[in-house]
Amino acid sequence: MKSQIKFLKFLLIGFLLSIILMFAVPSVAETFLNTAYIRPRTLVFAKGNFWVYAHNNFSPSQQTMIKSASNKLHEQMNNPSQRSKLIDCGLRRTVRAKPSKQVVDNQLKQVFVNPASGNRPIKATVAYMWGEKEVVGRGTLGSGEFPEKGDLLRVAFNSDYFGDSSQFSLRNDVDYWSATLLHEILHNLGYEHPQPKGDFITEFDLCVNFNGSIPQRFGLNGGTEDNIDDVYFRMRK
Numbered sequence: 468m469k470s471q472i473k474f475l476k477f478l479l480i481g482f483l484l485s486i487i488l489m490f491a492v493p494s495v496a497e498t499f500l501n502t503a504y505i506r507p508r509t510l511v512f513a514k515g516n517f518w519v520y521a522h523n524n525f526s527p528s529q530q531t532m533i534k535s536a537s538n539k540l541h542e543q544m545n546n547p548s549q550r551s552k553l554i555d556c557g558l559r560r561t562v563r564a565k566p567s568k569q570v571v572d573n574q575l576k577q578v579f580v581n582p583a584s585g586n587r588p589i590k591a592t593v594a595y596m597w598g599e600k601e602v603v604g605r606g607t608l609g610s611g612e613f614p615e616k617g618d619l620l621r622v623a624f625n626s627d628y629f630g631d632s633s634q635f636s637l638r639n640d641v642d643y644w645s646a647t648l649l650h651e652i653l654h655n656l657g658y659e660h661p662q663p664k665g666d667f668i669t670e671f672d673l674c675v676n677f678n679g680s681i682p683q684r685f686g687l688n689g690g691t692e693d694n695i696d697d698v699y700f701r702m703r704k
């Protein structure tokens with residue numbers, strides 16, 4: 468009888484400890500990463516297949532920006548000729564590891580146009596990042612297989628760089644933040660950039676920023692693009 472009570476006590480303490488650890492470990496991890504990935508979050512955009520949640524720590528003006536950026540991106544990606552123009556622009560500028568147009572088009576359609584699996588929406592969560600210098604956003608690197616993890620896309624925006632209280636020159640630039648949202652989603656889809664420019668993910672980002680109307684890159688450090696490069700490649704994403 469005594470040993471049974473002991474065992475029950477052991478179970479109860481174990482149970483309580485696991486509950487505490489379940490909440491404590493992610494919070495500690497988030498503090499180290501300067502990024503809050505855990506809920507609570509709010510659905511700020513839902514059109515067709517594409518749903519976007521924003522972490523509740525974001526201010527109203529930041530939530531509005533996430534909503535506007537999602538809306539612009541969704542519109543661009545649902546327009547077949549615009550999508551095609553943007554991919555062409557990105558591929559033209561890419562100087563290494565060029566993906567095929569068909570592959571990119573299919574991936575974008577799976578996220579923004581057709582449900583990747585049945586009628587389940589693609590849910591993207593924008594996590595809350597803070598206190599990181601010269602990093603505007605982050606995206607978890609995926610395997611390139613899609614869909615994965617229940618159609619969840621995980622990205623983070625640095626709260627110091629957008630919304631009304633930020634000092635960043637592009638804090639209210641919807642084009643910049645919709646391009647950033649796409650950039651981080653592309654990380655989820657398996658794209659990497661060992662170099663700060665010249666890879667598809669960074670060049671496509673820029674094409675989305677400028678609606679596909681930027682010239683072919685003539686050498687990474689030359690020509691008329693130096694101004695664009697200074698402004699748009701200075702911040703890490």
Ligand SMILES: [Zn+2]
Pocket residue numbers: 650654660704
């Ligand atoms: Zn990146």
